[in-house]
Every structure is written in structure tokens, then in C-alpha cells.
Amino acid sequence: MSSPEIPDIVIRRLPIYLRTLRRMQDLGIESVSSEDLGAHIGVTAAQIRRDLSYFGRFGKQGKGYDIPTLADGIQRVLKLDRCWDVALVGFGQLGRAIAHYRGFESNSFRITAIFARNPEHIGDQVNGVVVTDESTMEDVIPEMGLRIAIIAVPADSAQEVADRLVNSGVQAILNYAPAIIRVPSHVRVREIDPTSALQSLSFYLDSEGQPPDSVFDTSMLPGLAEPRS
Amino acid sequence: MSSPEIPDIVIRRLPIYLRTLRRMQDLGIESVSSEDLGAHIGVTAAQIRRDLSYFGRFGKQGKGYDIPTLADGIQRVLKLDRCWDVALVGFGQLGRAIAHYRGFESNSFRITAIFARNPEHIGDQVNGVVVTDESTMEDVIPEMGLRIAIIAVPADSAQEVADRLVNSGVQAILNYAPAIIRVPSHVRVREIDPTSALQSLSFYLDSEGQPPDSVFDTSMLPGLAEPRS
DNA sequence: TAATGTGAAACACTTCACAGCG
DNA sequence: CGCTGTGAAGTGTTTCACATTA
Numbered sequence: 001m002s003s004p005e006i007p008d009i010v011i012r013r014l015p016i017y018l019r020t021l022r023r024m025q026d027l028g029i030e031s032v033s034s035e036d037l038g039a040h041i042g043v044t045a046a047q048i049r050r051d052l053s054y055f056g057r058f059g060k061q062g063k064g065y066d067i068p069t070l071a072d073g074i075q076r077v078l079k080l081d082r083c084w085d086v087a088l089v090g091f092g093q094l095g096r097a098i099a100h101y102r103g104f105e106s107n108s109f110r111i112t113a114i115f116a117r118n119p120e121h122i123g124d125q126v127n128g129v130v131v132t133d134e135s136t137m138e139d140v141i142p143e144m145g146l147r148i149a150i151i152a153v154p155a156d157s158a159q160e161v162a163d164r165l166v167n168s169g170v171q172a173i174l175n176y177a178p179a180i181i182r183v184p185s186h187v188r189v190r191e192i193d194p195t196s197a198l199q200s201l202s203f204y205l206d207s208e209g210q211p212p213d214s215v216f217d218t219s220m221l222p223g224l225a226e227p228r229s
Numbered sequence: 230m231s232s233p234e235i236p237d238i239v240i241r242r243l244p245i246y247l248r249t250l251r252r253m254q255d256l257g258i259e260s261v262s263s264e265d266l267g268a269h270i271g272v273t274a275a276q277i278r279r280d281l282s283y284f285g286r287f288g289k290q291g292k293g294y295d296i297p298t299l300a301d302g303i304q305r306v307l308k309l310d311r312c313w314d315v316a317l318v319g320f321g322q323l324g325r326a327i328a329h330y331r332g333f334e335s336n337s338f339r340i341t342a343i344f345a346r347n348p349e350h351i352g353d354q355v356n357g358v359v360v361t362d363e364s365t366m367e368d369v370i371p372e373m374g375l376r377i378a379i380i381a382v383p384a385d386s387a388q389e390v391a392d393r394l395v396n397s398g399v400q401a402i403l404n405y406a407p408a409i410i411r412v413p414s415h416v417r418v419r420e421i422d423p424t425s426a427l428q429s430l431s432f433y434l435d436s437e438g439q440p441p442d443s444v445f446d447t448s449m450l451p452g453l454a455e456p457r458s
Numbered sequence: 459t460a461a462t463g464t465g466a467a468a469c470a471c472t473t474c475a476c477a478g479c480g
Numbered sequence: 481c482g483c484t485g486t487g488a489a490g491t492g493t494t495t496c497a498c499a500t501t502a
């Protein structure tokens with residue numbers, strides 16, 4: 001019923017189920033079968049039933065799932081029935097874009113601390129949050145009780161930042177830096193890595209060249225003839 | 230040796246191997262064992278050897294792998310020994326951030342077409358690429374021979390855009406929209422979904438509340454007390 | 459000798475298929 | 481009757497362990 005060892009892959013699917021259910025709920029749909037839900041998401045009905053069975057019995061035989069009940073159930077399982085304060089480390093191009101992104105707020109997360117290295121940015125404000133010197137991380141994070149952090153620093157600094165976050169009590173890291181970070185086993189990391197995603201997609205492409213009339217000739221662009229990862 | 234059915238999960242690891250090898254190469258290291266490489270990346274030596282074995286024999290017994298040789302080999306396997314032109318659809322906050330991101334260029338990808346819906350943005354230029362009306366997608370993409378596209382539109386438009394991309398000949402999609410898109414089986418999709426990543430991390434957090442002195446009281450913020458996904 | 463490449467074993471995840479319930 | 485929840489079977493992935501080779 002409850003859970004001796006739930007696969008992480010199951011946990012990673014739950015947010016998709018939740019999002020889909022909430023959209024259905026907004027559309028006024030009241031209940032859904034595993035078949036229907038699976039068709040929307042692109043997974044099998046059996047997988048949905050198995051995934052949900054790790055957490056309890058949410059369905060009614062012959063009827064399917066009551067959408068608000070199931071959505072609330074998943075939300076509780078994921079501990080999303082509260083708001084989590086999040087630290088953001090890095091305030092370059094990427095860090096600023098993340099700081100300004102408002103999509104987390106309606107989804108149980110709020111960036112409530114921003115750390116920058118560049119003195120030029122310290123004191124800036126984003127949505128009422130003041131950008132702080134990164135050297136204060138070890139004081140501010142425990143003081144605010146932050147347990148989740150987003151890394152948006154250059155690859156070379158990512159491991160150092162991760163180590164300091166872990167020392168400050170952070171248990172979960174969303175890593176936008178193009179670097180694998182190593183953390184103790186009580187800390188979870190998710191990588192956001194669009195470059196790797198594109199690079200792996202490339203494998204599946206038909207490899208005939210760009211059309212001959214392409215304006216852009218790779219061989220003319222220094223640094224592109226011999227691409228680096 | 231060559232490949233009757235290579236698991237996608239293996240393909241998704243190759244960019245990480247490649248990046249790590251190139252970093253070692255830049256550090257002047259000449260060769261590496263599967264043990265070493267695995268330690269850097271956080272995977273087992275056996276996994277690296279098995280993964281590489283799908284594509285050939287890159288190593289030398291007793292010695293390990295010659296770094297430039299292996300990196301070049303992976304690059305060729307992933308078809309990254311050329312530059313791919315990429316279409317970007319969407320020029321809101323997110324689309325603009327992606328358009329300005331320069332990290333793809335040194336990694337075999339260049340955004341060479343940008344499509345926007347908002348007339349206000351059409352005609353804008355980013356790195357010499359002119360923002361075009363999205364209604365021209367079906368003409369421009371085949372004409373330029375683009376096979377990869379990035380979706381950065383709101384969730385409600387994502388499926389429609391995906392359909393039109395597929396109709397235009399796109400074979401690979403990097404999807405930043407928080408929506409699962411369905412595509413024919415000859416098209417590959419990778420999702421970039423930071424919100425889902427955060428939501429799945431939340432599961433693993435100790436759930437004692439924020440510290441009592443937190444400045445931010447969730448219950449006071451409309452729309453946060455009952456979070457939606 | 460040190461480390462690869464790979465059968466075979468172990469483990470993990472998905473799907474089948476159906477008993478049982480509303 | 482329709483659809484869930486779940487043992488059991490099937491598939492896919494990882495790891496073991498070692499023969500092989502530079």
C-alpha cells in the first residue's frame with residue numbers, strides 16, 4: 001500500500017499526471033479512467049495504475065478516478081500542498097531569466113533568496129527579492145531554512161557551489177550548469193541540460209547535409225568546424 | 230559491434246561522456262580508464278564500457294581510452310561533427326532568452342530561424358537572425374531544410390506548433406513548453422521541464438515546515454495556498 | 459599487468475491479464 | 481458491466497566477473 005522503495009522514475013512522472021489532471025479539472029471534467037489519462041499523456045493505462053498503486057487506492061472500479069481527489073492526492077504525495085522557498089545561485093544571463101520566470105509561483109515554489117558573485121548585481125531586486133553576495137550563502141540559507149536551491153552559475157563553479165549548498169543544509173538541487181555535480185546520497189539533483197538534450201537528438205537525425213543553398217556554411221565559422229562539448 | 234537497437238538511455242548519456250572527455254582533453258590529459266571516467270561522471274565503469282561497446286571498440290586493454298580518439302568517436306556517433314541549423318518557435322520571455330543564449334553554438338547547433346506570433350516582435354534581430362511571422366513556418370522550415378526545432382510557446386499552443394513542425398519536416402524537437410506533445414514515431418522529443426523537476430524533487434524533502442520566522446507566509450498569498458500544476 | 463569488451467546473472471521497470479469490486 | 485489494483489510474465493538495463501589482449 002504505502003511504500004517500501006518507490007522508483008524515482010515513478011516520482012518523476014507524477015508532476016505530469018498532476019498537471020494533466022489539473023488541466024482536465026479546469027476544463028470541468030469530473031473523472032477519468034487510466035485509459036483516458038494515459039492517452040492524453042502518452043503512457044499506458046497499466047503504467048498509470050501501477051504508478052498510483054504505490055501511494056494508495058485512488059480509483060473506483062467501473063468508474064475510474066475522481067479528478068480533484070486524485071490531483072489532491074498526488075499533490076500531497078509530492079508535498080506540493082504547501083509553498084517551498086527556493087534559493088537561486090547565479091545571476092548572469094541565465095540566473096536573471098530564472099529569477100524573472102513567474103511559472104514556479106503557481107506551482108508551489110518561490111525564489112526567496114538570490115545570490116550573485118558580481119558586485120555590480122548585488123542589491124538588485126527581482127519581485128521584491130534582493131540579490132545578495134554569494135559569500136553570505138552559508139548564513140542566509142540555514143537562517144531562512146531553505147532546502148531547495150537552483151544552480152545557475154558557470155560549469156566551473158557548479159561543484160563548488162553545490163558543496164556549499166549541501167553544507168548549508170540544502171537537500172534538493174535543480175542544476176542548470178552544464179556540469180555533473182556530485183553530492184552526498186541524502187541530496188537529490190535534477191539536471192536541466194538543453195545542450196545535452198539537443199546533442200542526443202542529433203543522433204536520430206537523417207544525416208544528409210543541410211541543403212546546398214544554406215546561407216550558413218559551417219566550415220567558414222571558426223570554432224564550429226570542430227565542435228566542442 | 231555496430232548496432233541492432235541501441236537503447237535511447239545510452240544515447241542520452243553520450244553527451245555527458247563527450248563533455249567530460251573534452252574537459253579532460255582541455256586539461257591536457259591524454260587517456261582515461263572507464264574507472265576514472267565513471268568516477269568523474271558518477272556512473273559505473275561497467276556502464277561506460279557497455280555503453281561504448283554499442284558503437285565499436287574504442288579502448289586499449291591495459292591502457293584505457295585515448296581521450297581525443299574517444300571524444301571524436303562519440304562526436305561522430307552523435308552526428309555532432311557538423312553544425313545543425315535549428316528553428317526556434319516562440320519569442321516571449323523564454324524564447325528570447327533561448328535566442329540570446331550562445332551556448333549552443335560551440336556545441337554543433339545554431340538557431341537560424343526564429344518564429345514569433347506577436348507582430349510587435351517580427352523584424353527584430355538576434356545574432357543576425359531576423360524574427361519571422363510564425364505563419365511562414367511551413368514555407369521557411371522546408372526551404373532551409375531544418376530538421377530540429379525548439380518549442381518555446383505557451384502550453385496551449387505547443388501541440389499545434391508541434392504538429393506544424395512535423396508537417397514541415399522536423400524530426401527532432403526540444404520542447405520547453407510545459408505540455409506533453411504527441412508526435413509520430415519518426416519524430417523525437419525531449420522535454421525541458423524545470424517545474425516538473427522541482428515538483429519531483431519536493432517528494433524527497435523533509436517536510437517540516439519553513440522556519441517559523443520566515444518572512445513569506447504562504448497562506449497570505451492568493452493562488453499559493455492551493456497550488457496548481 | 460592493467461584494463462577492455464562481453465556473456466551471463468541480477469536487478470529494475472513495464473505490461474499482461476484477470477480476480478474482484480462498485 | 482467497466483475499470484481498478486496487482487500477481488505474474490515479459491522486457492529492458494545494469495552489474496558481475498572473467499577471458500582476452502596490448
